[in-house]
Amino acid sequence: MSDQLTLTPNIDGADDFYAELLAVHEGLSKEDSDALNARLILVLANQIGNRAILTQALAAAALKPEV
Amino acid sequence: MNKIFEVPMYPYERHADQDASTPVRHKVIVVGAGPIGLGAAIDLAQQGIEVVVLDDNDKVSFGSRAICFAKRPLEILDRLGCGQPMVDKGVQWNVGKVFFDDREVYNFDLLPEDGHKRPAFINLQQYYFEEYMVNRVFELQAQGAPIEIRGRNKVSAVGTHPDHVTIEVDTPEGSYNLEADWIIACDGAGSPMRSMLGKDFVGRVFEDNFLIADVIMEADFPTERWFWFDPPFNKGQSALLHKQPDGVWRIDLQLGWDIDKEREKRPENVIPRLKAMLGDDVEFELEWVSIYTFQCRRMEQFRHGRVLFAGDAAHQVSPFGARGANSGLQDTDNLCWKLKLVMEGKAPESLLDSYDVERIHGADENILNSSRSTDFITPKSEISRTLRDAVLDLSEHYEFARPLVNSGRLSVPCTYDGSPLNSADALNGPARSRPGSACPDAPLGDGFLLPKLADKFTLLTIDADAPDVLEESGITVERLALSVTDDKTLALKERYLGDAPSGVYLIRPDQHVAARRPNFDENQFRAAIRRATGQE
Ligand SMILES: Cc1cc2nc3c(=O)[nH]c(=O)nc-3n(C[C@H](O)[C@H](O)[C@H](O)COP(=O)(O)OP(=O)(O)OC[C@H]3O[C@@H](n4cnc5c(N)ncnc54)[C@H](O)[C@@H]3O)c2cc1C
Numbered sequence: 001m002s003d004q005l006t007l008t009p010n011i012d013g014a015d016d017f018y019a020e021l022l023a024v025h026e027g028l029s030k031e032d033s034d035a036l037n038a039r040l041i042l043v044l045a046n047q048i049g050n051r052a053i054l055t056q057a058l059a060a061a062a063l064k065p066e067v
Numbered sequence: 068m069n070k071i072f073e074v075p076m077y078p079y080e081r082h083a084d085q086d087a088s089t090p091v092r093h094k095v096i097v098v099g100a101g102p103i104g105l106g107a108a109i110d111l112a113q114q115g116i117e118v119v120v121l122d123d124n125d126k127v128s129f130g131s132r133a134i135c136f137a138k139r140p141l142e143i144l145d146r147l148g149c150g151q152p153m154v155d156k157g158v159q160w161n162v163g164k165v166f167f168d169d170r171e172v173y174n175f176d177l178l179p180e181d182g183h184k185r186p187a188f189i190n191l192q193q194y195y196f197e198e199y200m201v202n203r204v205f206e207l208q209a210q211g212a213p214i215e216i217r218g219r220n221k222v223s224a225v226g227t228h229p230d231h232v233t234i235e236v237d238t239p240e241g242s243y244n245l246e247a248d249w250i251i252a253c254d255g256a257g258s259p260m261r262s263m264l265g266k267d268f269v270g271r272v273f274e275d276n277f278l279i280a281d282v283i284m285e286a287d288f289p290t291e292r293w294f295w296f297d298p299p300f301n302k303g304q305s306a307l308l309h310k311q312p313d314g315v316w317r318i319d320l321q322l323g324w325d326i327d328k329e330r331e332k333r334p335e336n337v338i339p340r341l342k343a344m345l346g347d348d349v350e351f352e353l354e355w356v357s358i359y360t361f362q363c364r365r366m367e368q369f370r371h372g373r374v375l376f377a378g379d380a381a382h383q384v385s386p387f388g389a390r391g392a393n394s395g396l397q398d399t400d401n402l403c404w405k406l407k408l409v410m411e412g413k414a415p416e417s418l419l420d421s422y423d424v425e426r427i428h429g430a431d432e433n434i435l436n437s438s439r440s441t442d443f444i445t446p447k448s449e450i451s452r453t454l455r456d457a458v459l460d461l462s463e464h465y466e467f468a469r470p471l472v473n474s475g476r477l478s479v480p481c482t483y484d485g486s487p488l489n490s491a492d493a494l495n496g497p498a499r500s501r502p503g504s505a506c507p508d509a510p511l512g513d514g515f516l517l518p519k520l521a522d523k524f525t526l527l528t529i530d531a532d533a534p535d536v537l538e539e540s541g542i543t544v545e546r547l548a549l550s551v552t553d554d555k556t557l558a559l560k561e562r563y564l565g566d567a568p569s570g571v572y573l574i575r576p577d578q579h580v581a582a583r584r585p586n587f588d589e590n591q592f593r594a595a596i597r598r599a600t601g602q603e
Pocket of ligand 1: 098099100101102103104121122123124132133134135136193220221222223253254255256258259260279359377378379380386388389390391392393394395
């Protein structure tokens with residue numbers, strides 16, 4: 001497995017995914033949405049597992065150019 | 068009935084030193100008779116080094132304080148001759164439960180690894196712990212060992228010199244002066260020794276208060292550790308329930324920062340809190356109530372010339388993960404054999420600098436672990452609480468999130484990676500026994516490996532040849548010859564050889580690995596002995 005974070009398009013049906021992401025938040029209070037986002041991050045992070053990639057993902061999300 | 072912590076165990080007695088016309092010089096003076104000072108004194112006296120312990124009190128710890136003692140300190144206590152009464156009296160537990168809000172989110176079994184003489188840890192009140200150590204001091208005295216303990220002897224001034232230290236000691240009958248070749252300062256978190264030498268330190272203060280109540284109750288709670296995040300009976304805070312011997316239970320309730328401590332400590336305020344937690348119909352009696360705040364910090368250096376700091380005097384951690392006393396005993400375990408070699412002229416004084424390197428490494432590891440537990444238990448920002456709660460919610464449904472739940476990490480011994488005393492790892496063996504690690508125990512027929520490794524340098528050979536004794540630069544190393552067939556469970560093979568067919572280990576008096584190779588190579592091991600004793 002590669003130790004490199006993918007930063008090029010990688011999701012099939014990008015619009016469908018985005019709609020699903022919005023839908024799961026529908027009707028939730030700000031607090032509940034924040035909680036859901038937090039759970040989602042943890043679920044996805046576990047799926048990735050690879051520590052090096054997680055570190056790169058954190059930097060990418062912080063909009064910090066790679067070190 | 069008097070509690071053991073209310074009875075003077077070593078009451079003040081006038082000593083001839085107080086009437087001497089010039090200050091009497093001692094080999095080693097230990098300041099403080101807490102668990103760490105007592106450990107240091109027993110270690111030295113057992114090896115024939117004259118030691119005097121001074122304490123401003125004359126009793127064991129007031130109240131339970133530390134209650135969890137991990138395997139490594141129990142192994143050290145075995146070497147000090149007082150591990151057995153602790154394990155006999157202590158409570159062992161394996162199951163932990165985690166609650167969030169009003170529900171149990173999961174439980175776990177520690178499933179400790181087989182083939183160790185000592186359990187992963189025991190629960191025991193600190194006052195018993197200290198009582199058994201003081202008893203060991205008395206036992207050594209009866210055998211003629213050069214050890215003394217002086218109650219109500221408070222060190223009030225200290226002066227350092229290149230080859231000795233002078234101190235002033237206050238007693239109920241006035242002050243007197245003493246000199247020592249070496250001083251081990253184990254005078255606790257508030258260490259007057261540290262202040263008197265101007266070495267005080269700052270650290271991270273956690274803005275939080277915890278109420279500790281030790282209660283005696285005949286409850287049929289199982290012997291398990293229960294930890295609550297944000298329970299209904301202590302909203303927004305945490306709580307812990309843990310069993311000790313004699314039907315005593317430790318209850319730990321987070322209270323937050325802005326409270327009136329004196330008010331909260333009063334029984335009329337404590338009892339309703341406990342009833343909310345335990346239920347109205349549970350009968351209990353308060354044994355000890357205290358409120359604590361804590362800091363995570365350490366001294367920049369533990370060695371200051373001939374004054375060596377150990378235990379809480381040198382470093383403090385949060386109580387989560389039970390690392391205070393547990394790590395302090397590893398300090399003196401590391402220090403005493405080095406001090407002995409230096410005092411005997413068998414190693415240069417610079418060997419003591421490796422105490423700094425190795426135990427600062429240990430202290431940093433403990434501070435890191437306990438700060439992380441604290442950040443999880445008491446989130447400091449809105450987002451850290453959101454993430455923490457997400458972990459807990461997920462942990463109820465999915466196994467993957469459980470390793471992220473942090474209500475304190477089990478104290479395990481520090482591996483001295485990169486220590487100047489280590490020789491390069493030349494065995495393609497298991498990582499857990501690489502140079503710098505504390506030797507893992509292993510069963511040997513009716514007994515165990517660790518008791519055979521105590522107090523001296525050992526050359527452990529497993530299916531390998533070597534001379535029975537090796538003398539190098541004043542250090543005598545004796546061989547312990549084993550074969551993988553000595554342990555039918557194959558734990559010895561798994562923990563020390565892995566896939567290697569044979570192995571030779573140089574093991575320090577504190578049971579840490581200094582060097583390992585597949586076979587005995589005389590030049591290499593002679594160099595490793597010099598290196599492990601600061602002579603190279
Ligand atoms: C609530 C609580 C829970 C804890 N739980 C755990 C746990 O589960 N596991 C764990 O490992 N640790 C735990 N700890 C930490 C543990 O209690 C300490 O780390 C441990 O007591 C440190 O031992 P010490 O010998 O360094 O210092 P201390 O026990 O503080 O002893 C210092 C001694 O020095 C003496 N002294 C002070 N000044 C002078 C002076 N000027 N002259 C002479 N003597 C002096 C004092 O009287 C005292 O006897 C806990 C602590 C608290 C408060």
